[in-house]
Amino acid sequence: MNRVQKSEQRVNGKVGFDVSEFAKEVEEVVCDLVYISEIDAPVAFFGLDNDEDSEWVAAAHSGAGIDEEEAFEYLKRRLGEKKEWFDETHEKRAEAFSSLFALLEENLSKLRLLRRGEAYLDNFVVGISETGQLLGVTFKSLET
Numbered sequence: 001m002n003r004v005q006k007s008e009q010r011v012n013g014k015v016g017f018d019v020s021e022f023a024k025e026v027e028e029v030v031c032d033l034v035y036i037s038e039i040d041a042p043v044a045f046f047g048l049d050n051d052e053d054s055e056w057v058a059a060a061h062s063g064a065g066i067d068e069e070e071a072f073e074y075l076k077r078r079l080g081e082k083k084e085w086f087d088e089t090h091e092k093r094a095e096a097f098s099s100l101f102a103l104l105e106e107n108l109s110k111l112r113l114l115r116r117g118e119a120y121l122d123n124f125v126v127g128i129s130e131t132g133q134l135l136g137v138t139f140k141s142l143e144t
Contacts, residue, residue, distance in 0.1 A: 038142035
């Protein structure tokens with residue numbers, strides 16, 4: 001996948017890549033993609049502008065507080081790598097997650113896994129766009 005094309009669209013006063021085009025590319029990759037845990041949850045595009053939730057945006061920019069950078073790397077390995085015991089369904093899911101992580105890495109910086117909740121978690125695999133927005137994907141999980 002290619003880095004999302006830059007456009008003359010202004011976001012937060014800056015000229016940068018087209019966020020709607022990025023969202024469309026992410027949505028194509030995550031269409032029918034499910035995160036498997038104790039519950040099966042769809043993966044969906046996620047995005048915040050700098051002024052929408054200052055706690056989350058500030059934490060993502062600074063790496064403070066709710067940051068789980070190592071958890072992102074673990075998640076990337078666990079979901080995106082094929083195992084020899086995988087059947088066709090598992091292989092397709094791993095390929096889709098691998099494509100998703102590549103798209104995120106090509107277009108966002110400071111990628112990490114942010115989580116909210118205790119047992120029933122809201123998970124956000126996010127990074128910062130060059131225009132300062134918090135973008136990525138979200139899914140639910142249940143940890144017992």
